[in-house]
Amino acid sequence: MSVDQAVLDRWNSCGWYQLTGLRVQEADGDGSRFTMAVGPEHLQAYGTAHGGSIAGLLDAAMGLAIIGRLEPGEGCATIEMKLNFMAPVMPGEVTATGRVITMGRRIVVASADAVLSDGRIGATALATFSRFAEATA
Amino acid sequence: MSVDQAVLDRWNSCGWYQLTGLRVQEADGDGSRFTMAVGPEHLQAYGTAHGGSIAGLLDAAMGLAIIGRLEPGEGCATIEMKLNFMAPVMPGEVTATGRVITMGRRIVVASADAVLSDGRIGATALATFSRFAEATA
Amino acid sequence: MSVDQAVLDRWNSCGWYQLTGLRVQEADGDGSRFTMAVGPEHLQAYGTAHGGSIAGLLDAAMGLAIIGRLEPGEGCATIEMKLNFMAPVMPGEVTATGRVITMGRRIVVASADAVLSDGRIGATALATFSRFAEATA
């Protein structure tokens, strides 16, 4: 089942997604798909995308893949994250896919890949999340 | 010996540092010290700083700690990075310190901590970098 | 192409594999397959397999997957390794598969999974290796 468009809209309009050009394209029980438009504002002093921008993309892709599997009223938080950077990311569009590896009652393990426009894997991540009950208004 | 102000200026003016309010305050052979002003633009949908923003801060703190130990004309790249997030980061100033653990001829291991305004550790990182010769104009 | 039986035999007879009951069943350009017979000697004080035993299994599975892709006369060393433990491992046979994610000229990224006899993933790993020229006698 797909994540409600209202939830995707909520994420797409949050500060960090707006700031860094992150956009969740879809998320459901099978995983998530993201895009990020890398521009000059993502670059570090050597001229390639800063690791933080890629870490943000992969963290987001894992988080929304988990949200695709949570119960209504639940949220998730990144406890820890591990990343490998395999190829420099240059300006242009980068996509990412996230997936759940194991869904525990309290702890979730997920992974994500960032793929360059030429099809190479730019970076990969493995991370641990906790599930929590979102406060309601 | 401190890293030249020109090098610090070069980093402080790069796209990612400008975008995310990252600022290297000092870097030398003993490590680096950074600040980041967390505002609404750093937040995810739950209202705390996105993991990517903290990952960027810690990656930067480790990178500049290494630059404080490199030979002139050398640069470094993050091969992989591991992070633990221990406390949510709210809007306000967060500081980070980076340090080199072992300085190999080709591979460098470094760590960094992000500290909240109340003194608690918000996040910690351990990462692996490669050294390379920077191309000269 | 499969790794020579002589190479597999060399690994299967090394101290650590003998000590911990690790056995590489096959390794080729597509990956590796291992078994480990978990007994009382693998357990920690709570009665499940110690993390070190599983780390050894996954490290080995990644290493032999890489050897399946190296040139003759090359070896590889683990620079760093990241593991998630998802289910306790009890006495019995555990299997592992390793695979190469990206094969660089000097740096290789690989992953591996440990699978329990009931089919669940017990643990997963992501790691970084360096390639080196093996000294010859």
Add this chain to the structure above:
Amino acid sequence: MSVDQAVLDRWNSCGWYQLTGLRVQEADGDGSRFTMAVGPEHLQAYGTAHGGSIAGLLDAAMGLAIIGRLEPGEGCATIEMKLNFMAPVMPGEVTATGRVITMGRRIVVASADAVLSDGRIGATALATFSRFAEATA
């Protein structure tokens, strides 16, 4: 306050510690100190200690450092572990120290270092543990 000798004895007599020559020398609220006697049985095919043996040492050092801070009747389990290997470990004694970084109500973050007989850091680890109530007989 130091961990009871009975608890240290319980760990020192478990299967994995006996198999791999692991020994907790002390553990208290400030951390843990371990030794491991590396012999031919720890080596991989290249003649240095297998990553699994060092992972086991560091995992143990972190676990006992946490036990030094737990309430009576509590235990801890490694959720995930990250390691950097900085120098090959040769036969001889290696020591390790573990410490708690942050002690949460459910999640604990810890780190450990393995130190060679010449004083160099052989490996370092950062890991996440969960706390649980030990079943009583």
